[in-house]
Amino acid sequence: MAATKLLAAVIDAKTSLDGLTDHDHGHPQFRALDMRDRALVRAILTTALRFRGTIQALIDARLERKLPANAHTLSHVLHVAAAQMLFLDVPDSAAVDLAVTQAKADPRTTRFAALVNGVLREIARRKERALPAALGQTDDAPEWFVTRLRAAYGEAHAADILAAHRLEAPVDLTVKTDAEGWAQKLGGTLLPTGSVRLEKLDGPLTALTGFDAGEWWVQDAAASMPARLFGDIAGLAVTDLCAAPGGKTAQLAHAGAKVTALELSPNRAKRLATNLERLGLSAAIVTDDLFAYEPAELFDAVLLDAPCSSTGTVRRHPDVPWTKGPQDVEKLAGLQARMLAHAATLVKPGGRLVFSNCSLDPLEGEDVCRDFLASHPDMQADPILPGEFAFADPFLNERGELRTTPAGMKQATPALSGLDGFFAARFRKLT
Numbered sequence: 001m002a003a004t005k006l007l008a009a010v011i012d013a014k015t016s017l018d019g020l021t022d023h024d025h026g027h028p029q030f031r032a033l034d035m036r037d038r039a040l041v042r043a044i045l046t047t048a049l050r051f052r053g054t055i056q057a058l059i060d061a062r063l064e065r066k067l068p069a070n071a072h073t074l075s076h077v078l079h080v081a082a083a084q085m086l087f088l089d090v091p092d093s094a095a096v097d098l099a100v101t102q103a104k105a106d107p108r109t110t111r112f113a114a115l116v117n118g119v120l121r122e123i124a125r126r127k128e129r130a131l132p133a134a135l136g137q138t139d140d141a142p143e144w145f146v147t148r149l150r151a152a153y154g155e156a157h158a159a160d161i162l163a164a165h166r167l168e169a170p171v172d173l174t175v176k177t178d179a180e181g182w183a184q185k186l187g188g189t190l191l192p193t194g195s196v197r198l199e200k201l202d203g204p205l206t207a208l209t210g211f212d213a214g215e216w217w218v219q220d221a222a223a224s225m226p227a228r229l230f231g232d233i234a235g236l237a238v239t240d241l242c243a244a245p246g247g248k249t250a251q252l253a254h255a256g257a258k259v260t261a262l263e264l265s266p267n268r269a270k271r272l273a274t275n276l277e278r279l280g281l282s283a284a285i286v287t288d289d290l291f292a293y294e295p296a297e298l299f300d301a302v303l304l305d306a307p308c309s310s311t312g313t314v315r316r317h318p319d320v321p322w323t324k325g326p327q328d329v330e331k332l333a334g335l336q337a338r339m340l341a342h343a344a345t346l347v348k349p350g351g352r353l354v355f356s357n358c359s360l361d362p363l364e365g366e367d368v369c370r371d372f373l374a375s376h377p378d379m380q381a382d383p384i385l386p387g388e389f390a391f392a393d394p395f396l397n398e399r400g401e402l403r404t405t406p407a408g409m410k411q412a413t414p415a416l417s418g419l420d421g422f423f424a425a426r427f428r429k430l431t
């Protein structure tokens, strides 16, 4: 029941899955569940969204006529049941029975109860042959998203990115010291970027060795790169303008900088403070809008890790392509341009500015930087040079910008491979 309601909220109302499944502020039907059922509902939803195209193809194949366009609830009931039968360890009969009961209980779907039963039983009966075929025929992504990926990366790279989106992302940790030792202690893999990668968690993250002692924090390997592009920042005055939850603030503080972390949202600023406290790291936290922020002195280094469409994080957030659209990409690119222009005013002459975000769309990355340079004669590109940082080398474009996609960083197995899509560029203010 809850899974169908939440899927409707994601698909029809474009609400983010993280918000809906927040333990304190999430959807009331989600919060009414016990912890085990919450975990199951989240697993059903991430699966239903990750494989939405495949599931739709299998449903369509069992229907004589397409469902009416307004049959939203019926469609969600079918998707939730099919996700369980096809990808999760739920007995087919249990998933079908529950879907039929649900269809009967809702006046919008009650007359389709027999159809639900028939379609789902057929999907179950044929799944061994039909599932691989359907996986091969669909992209499991909405058309707008596939079109933009192909335009930006070409057919082959876009296909690799879409294939990576079908896998759950591993958990990456940034460790303070002795990455090799921590990889061994936690049964993880040491990545070429220096992060420690755990294929998956068997229990709560907070129960892992080193959590309470603040020895590491969760941060995707790609997300760990932008803050390192300043080089040696020990003793420098650095500001992190969009700071929470604080993965990059923690890196800057750990590197010995005097950090001012700015964050608009008071709740997120609190989370940032809690995270830094656990890690035993310190930064001056300012809760303010960066457009209103007027520091007493300019900074040696400014990091702008701007809000974005988050299309680089689809492996972790499979709702993103279904809740966002091209209009969001455009709107956010405009916001980033304004933020970057403001960030530049906070840099000392001779100081550095790094702009980053986790979008795969060039409109929010490469294009923002091109326009910024064209309209800011006091700022120049400060290309990341090959060999300057070993971790960045495989991901540099011809302008010395960092561009990662989930298709990158191939490791021993697909489950251990990939990284978030990220963009980062470095600038210097002329003296």
Ligand SMILES: C[S@@+](CC[C@H](N)C(=O)[O-])C[C@H]1O[C@@H](n2cnc3c(N)ncnc32)[C@H](O)[C@@H]1O
Pocket (backbone or CB within 6 Å): 241, 242, 243, 244, 245, 246, 247, 248, 249, 262, 263, 264, 265, 268, 288, 289, 290, 291, 305, 306, 307, 308
């Ligand atoms: C992509 S997240 C930053 C992630 C963070 N840098 C990290 O590594 O953990 C963007 C953050 O910017 C904050 N933000 C959005 N608009 C802002 C503004 N105008 N001024 C300051 N912070 C803002 C959001 O609340 C959000 O926490």
